[in-house]
Amino acid sequence: MLYRKIKGSKIFTGYHFAAADDVLIVQENGIVEAIIKEREAGEGIEKFDGIVCPGFVNAHCHIELSHLKNVIPQHTGLVGFVEQVIFKRDAGQDNKHQAMQDAEMELYNSGTVAVGDICNTADSIGLKQRSKLHWHNFIEVSGFVAAGAAARFENATKVLQKFENDLPQCTNTLVPHAPYSVSKILFELINNETASKIISIHNQEAAAENEWYKNKTGNFLALYKNLGIDISSFKASGKSSLQSWLPYFKGNQKIISVHNTFINEQDIAWLASFIINIDSFIFCICPNANLYIENTLPPVELLVNSNNKIVLGTDSIASNKQLNISEEIKTIQKYFSGIGLEKILQWATLNGAAALGIDDIFGSFEKGKKPGIVIINDEGAKLLL
Ligand SMILES: [Zn+2]
Incomplete structure (x- = not known):
């Protein structure tokens, strides 16, 4: 299965901000897999300027x-x-x-x-x-x-x-x-x-x-x-x-x-x-x-x-x-x-x-949910996935 690895200046999980070195892993269709440490995420991390947040x-x-x-x-x-x-x-x-x-x-x-x-x-x-x-x-x-x-x-x-x-x-x-x-x-x-x-x-x-x-x-x-x-x-x-x-x-x-x-x-x-x-x-x-x-x-x-x-x-x-x-x-x-x-x-x-x-x-980045992924920065908020 293909995954997307998404990192922002911060990740908001739906409950709180995740640690600075956390990466969101989702299936290509947007279903959440996990939040893991950057050093464990391997290649191909997509980095965004802004807060990564559920829809x-x-x-x-x-x-x-x-x-x-x-x-x-x-x-x-x-x-x-x-x-x-x-x-x-x-x-x-x-x-x-x-x-x-x-x-x-x-x-x-x-x-x-x-x-x-x-x-x-x-x-x-x-x-x-x-x-x-x-x-x-x-x-x-x-x-x-x-x-x-x-x-x-x-x-x-x-x-x-x-x-x-x-x-x-x-x-x-x-x-x-x-x-x-x-x-x-x-x-x-x-x-x-x-x-x-x-x-x-x-x-x-x-x-x-x-x-x-x-x-x-x-x-x-x-x-x-x-x-x-x-x-x-x-x-x-x-x-x-x-x-x-x-x-x-x-x-x-x-x-x-x-x-x-x-x-x-x-x-x-x-x-x-x-x-x-x-x-x-x-x-x-x-x-x-x-x-x-x-x-x-x-x-x-x-x-x-x-x-x-x-x-x-x-x-x-x-x-x-x-x-x-x-x-x-x-x-x-x-x-x-x-x-x-x-x-x-x-x-x-x-x-x-x-x-x-x-x-x-x-509402949150929890395994199995498909909450949508939003990037929030100075320009506003945009749906990524
Ligand atoms: Zn009304």
């Missing part, structure tokens, strides 16, 4: 919104952003497909090998049938009008069935959109359907979301008014958004909580007492999208101290200048300089793979 896992993307690149201005705030997505997301199928293809190329070329992708429609199925990436499709349900819950749920279930029929190689699960867009009854329907599954939810993306749950006041009132949504059945819980929605999930779901921009210390303390299994609740952060929409960032040190695992996402290209995990890493390094690169690379690789339940193949 990235982007745990939160919306590939079907790719045609909204450069359409929505920055710093609108979440309410303005959500309104613009609703009013501007329609486009011709050709435009959508070209934009999705371009976005997929950008993901692939910048070292992403697997994606947790939010889907409201079946638009991305064709792309995913031919894709080199692994996709976990989160079929998203929303609907804040209690009376419409059953119909919304049924529609999303039809989309899910289409994904299951047409993409048997993917994992596909129903998920709630966000605490401000899912009614209590719809949360209960989703809970019943998702026992033991991997779900995601946009959590505490704006300060207004907490205000809404605490007092039924704030910016979301304007959103519901503009969209003609009847909010009479909603009752404020008097608690933060997280503390209001998480108790709806009683089925041992694994929950990827996305954004967490306005989570606070009380929420973290409450979470630690509420959840039984720490691996059942994962924080996904999308810092460049938070800067784009709200011009703010999540309290990353607080999330690190919670001991829950952290993963990275880009969100959609509607709220990001690129779909490139190495740019998210750079932003975290820039604003949170106390967090070491080793930790952030774990979030980008092994933690993401574990969150999506694909760490048997992706």
